[in-house]
Amino acid sequence: MKKALYILLFGAILAFTMLFILILVSCGGDAAPAVIEYIAPPTPIFTPDPAASSTPEPDPISPPPGMAVSLLTGMYISEEAAVRRPFAVVYNNETRAMPQAGLMQADILYEVLAEGVTTRLIAIFQDFDAEMIGPIRSTRHYFTYFALDHGAIMVHHGGSPMGYAAISNRSIPAVDGMRYDGSVFWRDNERRRTRGMEHSSFTSAENLLNIAEELNFNMDAAGFLGMFEFFDEPTAPQPENSALSVEVPFWGNNITRFEFDPESGLYYKYIFGNPQMDFNVDEHVSVTNVIIQITNISHIPGDTEGRRNVELVGSGHGFLATNGTYSEIYWQKDGPGEPTRWYDSDRNPLTVNRGRTWISVIHNEPVFE
DSSP states (O other): OHHHHHHHHHHHHHHHHHHHHHHHHHTOTTSOOOOOOOOOOOOOSSOOOHHHHOOOOOOSSOOOTTEEEOTTTSSEEEHHHHTBOOEEEEEEOSGGGOSBBSGGGOSEEEEEEOSTTOEEEEEEESSOOOSOBBOBOOBOTTHHHHHHHTTOEEEESOBOHHHHHHHHHTTOOEEEHHHHBTTTBEEOHHHHHHHOGGGOEEBOHHHHHHHHHHTTOOOBOTTOOOSOEEOSSOOOSSTTSBOSEEEEEEETTEEEEEEEETTTTEEEEEETTEEOEETTTTEEOEESEEEEEEOOEEEOTTOTTOOEEEOOSEEEEEEEEETTEEEEEEEEEOSTTSOOEEEOTTSSBOEEOSSOEEEEEESSOOEEO
């Protein structure tokens, strides 16, 4: 009872004080306004429960029943796939390997130099059911960083000595065609006859999921960090910078290109002057976002095969092409086991448009038109 009387008395005093101040101010005419000192309010009699008074932030998009938002693409995928560990598949990217199979089901695609002017692709698959994936080639030590960035299982057919050492030293689960040729992997007889053995190795989504279960790999993607944030609506971050065409100089005469289609909002990939196609669906390979990661690429001293080092631990700059425009971005990777983080020009976490992303790792600056 006393506590209630104190509260009422305090309220009355506070109301009278405020009324007195208002009368003084209103009667002042042209006189200088009164200066009122800030007085801290009294300690509240009770503290409300924050959980009871807070309002949760709504999700940017609400998935339909049985669906979830992919951390790789920002698109709807099945709840089962969304919690499944991805695969990082090493693709042959020579002329004799084309058209490759399964590229249009990859969520993120990396392209990086191997030997000579030849690049290889590392395709990250999470929500996929392709009956044919390949041709698959051997891995290199720096390819493992792409797998580590997504907590992915490495899929390759052979590897350099440094490539095998990196898989072992970094404890990356892997499925190697040198061990599973004829079971998980098979040879396309026509390609083997006309193009050579190294351009004929294929696998499938079903085979990869089955061997992962057989080898008792941990398939839980819990703790996996997505690389990007996603815009709710299609966005051009810097509309003044036109990127209707993106020219990517890898080495020598190997200059790939992306052409933007305003109607679909997609970039279509060209290599060696020709469309890069997906054999499974007979479609021109396309993505929503193109990222150019610029870093130092050098030959390994004394390596008679012409193998390279690609510096992917450290930091540097690059570019994002999306929605027909480009902007400068930055990347940072603090250690082999640390994720690559991407930032916009203001050094905020990078936001991209929802869809598939192609990441080209190069030594030189790209050309935008």
